[in-house]
Every structure is written in C-alpha cells, then in structure tokens.
Amino acid sequence: MEKRKKLPPFKILSTTAILGYGFPLSSFKKGLSKKPDLIAADAGSTDPGPYYLGSGKSFTNRTAVKRDLRLMIKAGVEGHIPVVIGSAGGSGARPHLDWCLEIVREIALEEKLHFKLGIVQADVKKEIVLKALKEGKISPLSFVPPLTRKVVEESENIVAQMGVEPFIRLLKAGAEVIVAGRSYDPAVFAALPIWRGYNPGLALHLGKILECAAIAATPGSGSDCAFGTLQEDSFILEALSAERKFTPESAAAHTLYEKSDPYHLPGPGGSLDLTGCKFEDIGQGRVRVTGSKFVPSDGYWLKLEGVRLAGYRSISVAGVRDPIMIEKIDEILQAVEVRVRDILGKDSKGSRLYFHVYGKNGVMGELEPVKKTKSHELGIVIEVIGPTQVEADAVLALTRSVLLHYGYEGRIATAGNLAFPFSPSDVTMGKVYEFSIYHLMEVSDPAFFPVRIEKL
Amino acid sequence: MKNKPKKSIMKAARVIRSKNSGPYELTLDIMFKERRGYELFKKKKLITARQIAALYGVDKSDVLKIIYFEPSQAIKITLRRKVPSGTPGDTDIYGAQQHAPLLNIKF
Numbered sequence: 434m435e436k437r438k439k440l441p442p443f444k445i446l447s448t449t450a451i452l453g454y455g456f457p458l459s460s461f462k463k464g465l466s467k468k469p470d471l472i473a474a475d476a477g478s479t480d481p482g483p484y485y486l487g488s489g490k491s492f493t494n495r496t497a498v499k500r501d502l503r504l505m506i507k508a509g510v511e512g513h514i515p516v517v518i519g520s521a522g523g524s525g526a527r528p529h530l531d532w533c534l535e536i537v538r539e540i541a542l543e544e545k546l547h548f549k550l551g552i553v554q555a556d557v558k559k560e561i562v563l564k565a566l567k568e569g570k571i572s573p574l575s576f577v578p579p580l581t582r583k584v585v586e587e588s589e590n591i592v593a594q595m596g597v598e599p600f601i602r603l604l605k606a607g608a609e610v611i612v613a614g615r616s617y618d619p620a621v622f623a624a625l626p627i628w629r630g631y632n633p634g635l636a637l638h639l640g641k642i643l644e645c646a647a648i649a650a651t652p653g654s655g656s657d658c659a660f661g662t663l664q665e666d667s668f669i670l671e672a673l674s675a676e677r678k679f680t681p682e683s684a685a686a687h688t689l690y691e692k693s694d695p696y697h698l699p700g701p702g703g704s705l706d707l708t709g710c711k712f713e714d715i716g717q718g719r720v721r722v723t724g725s726k727f728v729p730s731d732g733y734w735l736k737l738e739g740v741r742l743a744g745y746r747s748i749s750v751a752g753v754r755d756p757i758m759i760e761k762i763d764e765i766l767q768a769v770e771v772r773v774r775d776i777l778g779k780d781s782k783g784s785r786l787y788f789h790v791y792g793k794n795g796v797m798g799e800l801e802p803v804k805k806t807k808s809h810e811l812g813i814v815i816e817v818i819g820p821t822q823v824e825a826d827a828v829l830a831l832t833r834s835v836l837l838h839y840g841y842e843g844r845i846a847t848a849g850n851l852a853f854p855f856s857p858s859d860v861t862m863g864k865v866y867e868f869s870i871y872h873l874m875e876v877s878d879p880a881f882f883p884v885r886i887e888k889l
Numbered sequence: 890m891k892n893k894p895k896k897s898i899m900k901a902a903r904v905i906r907s908k909n910s911g912p913y914e915l916t917l918d919i920m921f922k923e924r925r926g927y928e929l930f931k932k933k934k935l936i937t938a939r940q941i942a943a944l945y946g947v948d949k950s951d952v953l954k955i956i957y958f959e960p961s962q963a964i965k966i967t968l969r970r971k972v973p974s975g976t977p978g979d980t981d982i983y984g985a986q987q988h989a990p991l992l993n994i995k996f
Contacts, residue, residue, distance in 0.1 A: 482975030482982045576913040576969040685960035693910040693967040798980040867976040868912045
C-alpha cells in the first residue's frame, strides 16, 4: 500500500441482517458504547422472489422497520453518527423508497429530530436501458437469457444496484441520514470509509460480512448486531451479545453464502478478490481479516434487476389418502388437465396449470431423483396462472371439481378424491411477477443515480 | 475384498445446504468436519460435474462450477435453476431445500 498518513480505526455498527428483522437493545447499546463512526443496515434482497419488486410492496413489516429505524436514527442524529440504509423497502424501487422515507419522516416528527436526509433513487428508466442495449452495453449474467427490446418494454420497476459513489456524494453534501434505493449490499458500510481513504477491498469485504450482521457469527442470527473495525491493513469483526462470537470458520463460511464463487465477488465497478484472504482468531470472540483486494473492472458495470407481469394466480390446497389413487397420481392429474382443457376450450388456452404434489415431488419438481413415492398421503396444491384473474379462477374451479370427482380406473372410493382442509377451497392470489432483467449495464458515471437532500 | 465398504458423505460433512445465488442459480455447499475429509475429497476429485448432473438428473452443462474453498474447507457447486426463482412452475423460491440428493454421495 502507498504511504500516507495513518488512518485511525474506523468503527461500524451493523444493526440487523435486513432492516425490520430486529435486534436486541442490549447489543445495540453495547455497539453504541464503542463509539461507532457509522451505523448502517441493508434492507434488501431478491431472495423473497420477484413479487415484491413488481408490486412495489416491502417484504418486511412496517411496524418492525419503524422500530429498527427509530432506534438507529435517534442514536445517530443525537450522537452525530451517520446512519446509512440501502435497498430501502426490500427491493429498492421508487415505491419501496417512498415507503421507507415516509417512515423516516414520521420518526423525525415523533422524536422531534432535525437532520439532513440524503435520498438516492435506484430506478433506471426504460429509455436508458434501451439505449444501453442498442450500444451493446448490456450483458446477461450466467444462465440469464440475452435482453431484448420487448423484455425491457414489458418490465416494471427496473432498478440498478448502486455502488458507493452516490452515498459518497451525499455524505460530502452533509447528509446525516441516508436512505437509498436498491444498493449493492456492502455499499452502505463501505462508502464512508472509502471516502475517508480506507482500502476499498477491506472496506467492501467488511461490508459484505456486516450486511448480514450477526448471521456471520456463531451461533448465527439475522436479528442481532455485529461490529466491525476497519484499519489500514485489516479489519476486525466482533459480536455484541455474550451468546455469540465470530470465529475464523464462521466469518469465512459466510463468504460462501448465496454466492457462486467465494473467491471472486463481483460488484459495481469491480470485484473483490479474496484469494489471498486470511481469517485469524485474535481472542475474545474476535476475528481479524487481512488480504481482501478490490480489482476494478474494465468499465463500470451495474447490475440491473427488473420483473414483468406473468399473469394472475389462483390456488387450491387438498390432500389424498387413498392408496389406489396415490399409486396412479401422475396419470390421474394428467387426465384431469386434459379433461379441463377439453371442457373450457379456448377459455383455458392462456392459463398454465401446475400440480404441486407434496409427498412426491412438490419440493424438487423435475430435479427430484426419487420417482416413486412411498408416502401414504399426498398434499396437492393446484395452481393456475391465467392471463386475467377471472380466467385463472375459472380454470382452477373446474380443475378442483374435476379432480374431486374424477373416476380413475380401479377407484373404490366413489364419494370424492380430495380432502379439503378449508372452505372456501379456492384462493385468489392476484398478480404474479417473474424476473425478466438480471443483467449488467455499463455506465460512464458511477454516481448516475439521482440524489437529493431533504431538511427535516 | 479389495475395496472397503463406502461411507456416507454425512460422516465427513458438517453442513450440506442449498440456496439461491441470485434468481437464476442454485448453489450447493458441502462443508467438512475436518481438514482430512476436505483434502480427501479435493485430492481424489470425489465431486465431479458429471456426478452432480446425474444426481440431479440435469445436463452437465447445467453445472456452472465446482469450487474448493480453503478457508471454510468447503466445496461449492453451482447449478442452473430449472426455473428462475418465482417464475411460474418454481417449487422453491429461496432454493433452500434442494440439497437432499447430495446426501447420497458415498466415499
């Protein structure tokens, strides 16, 4: 590393794995007593599936998010510690960001707090994506189909995972609390120290671990704080409750989680290279990490996420206990679909029908290596995805009734084939989304996300 | 008999799990109890793309990579998801229950 004036330890309090998952007050207070330079939390994930990005709803609970934010903002503003939140509202598009900002404004009002609120939007206009597509600046990730104009036009709520640059811009402008749309998870932790001159490789790797808070400790927890201290040549991890600690194994194992390659972790503008990384036990439940490197990429690439409407879903849940029926379940279900399609004709044409047969292959579907079930009972979820709710409801209702009374060969239980646990048996589930954009886009300005400051 | 009877991977592994790595990939982790077990699997190449493809009934080209991760004495295998997370026809949004075929590995 080049010579410059020595940097003091930079201390980060990560409150919880996902904003709204909660944290014990005792851990939070212990973290504050260590005088952190930054309080941060990541609020997002694509894990709960495409619905949340598409619908504009948060997968976390409002009351829970408000509880976490209140503690963080109050401590931050009163103690002059910056508070940084990324991927607001879970998916980080405009409706999610607005949802989170409304909570922040309520807290400011209720707690009589005044501060500069920094806001970053992560939405990417379709025109920008289409222009990039035309210029060859879009590249699919592994197993993702190449992007087309049609897919972009069908997509809703396109966001990009921002890097540290928009956060740094707001911190420079004096923001005390920052709430950002979709963000690269480590960015909320790494932006301030990178701005202050710390090694980006170490800062981002520390952020990568802290974004899951105490999940990387042992025993792991998504609802407890973690504390990181960044130094010139290393960082130190520690837990904040007596029941857990960091070990070299727990910290290293976390690097595996939800990633396809634990040595090379790509992000905005480059990737983390952990091939030379060392995890070392330094006692008292603390781990020191050295050797994390940031390797800038050729051009600055952002990850885009977008979803499109796939239709409308209706489901029905039922059980089967008859051994003769269980033996023939595949052919029965096939015959039922044929009958339904025959009866409805063109009215079922746009609808997709799925039988999730629990006790057989409901969990793994096609990947299930066990082809013959040994179960004495089966759970069946009949699922229909139609082009409209009306069509989905119609196909589901008919499928349910045909299956209930279907006279398969060898049947001796002639009163009904299904045990329904509920009345009504059919549930209208509403809109179904699917991921449509999961691509990289090259941008010329890493801070191209619109930022603004609001005085509360 | 020349060959000793084979043991279940569960004798050597501490963690066997699956999870999404983004909506299009499924990633499988095998973490070993001891360095010895990890080294044995690594040296003898006991995990291969062909074997994983056979266990899951998928094409070999659906196995993206197999990586040996020293700091955790772990093997990571990444597969293409048959259906992206949440797309109609998916059965496991988080991909958290797709590990069971690995439990049949013997060594």
